[in-house]
Amino acid sequence: MYLVQFLVLSSILFCIGVYGVLARRNAVLVLMSIELILNSVNINLVAFGAFNGGAIPAEVFALFIIAVAAAEVGVGLALVLTIYRNSKSIDLHQIDLLKG
């Protein structure tokens, strides 16, 4: 296995996630695409660690990223629920209160 295999795989996943964030109108689906992006970054970290001998710091960083991603999903879904309760919709086209 070569390092470049993992880097290309994670760039493909990252770009699919970016497409999802830009193209989706449903707030929950946008959060799912953000999870794709965070996971591709984790593959990168663990691959660099494994291929450079000292894998431990990379794995610790990956664990911290997993913890932060879990916190992000919790807060993000709480925000989505509040938006749904206030406007009865999570369509991102209708969330335009800050638009002048």
Place this chain on the structure above:
Amino acid sequence: MIAAFAGTMPVVGAVVAQNVFFYLIAAVMVIAALRVVSTSNIVHAALYLVVVLAGVAAQFILLGAEFVGVTQVLVYIGAVIVLFLFGIMLTRAKVGSEDGLTHNNVAPAVLTAVLLLVVMAYAVVDYAKAPWGDGALEIDAVDRAPTTVELVSDSIFSTYIVAFEAISVLLLAALIGAIVVARKE
């Protein structure tokens, strides 16, 4: 894990098996990720996300990071997906397919993603080909044993103890914040 078989199996066989499994898992991951961003059923999108996350865990195990792989399964597939399904149900998604999940004009999004992919893939491959780069580094399972939980936990509770405490406080703050934001007045 694969290294355990290395004694009984010719080295070439182990290396080939590693590459076969890498490409197999990678293909499944990419197809499932494309379905996540293109399906018209929100529940199906969450279930395809499970496939992608399980594929990431499999790649971690292939790289010898067993503890991270297990944590990925526990935290993502166990907790985050359940949270997503709760979010889908509490926002009353329709059962079955639904219109209006994607913008009418996706051309700018496709353009951005493809341009980003071209730039990143070119940079990565160029880095791998450069004589000073280490993108062409090669490992196979017979070279090294997987990192043990003991090593990871020693590192977390000695070198990275401050970061660990900070992340504990962050999780507590996120928990309280989520409750406060989602609570009914």
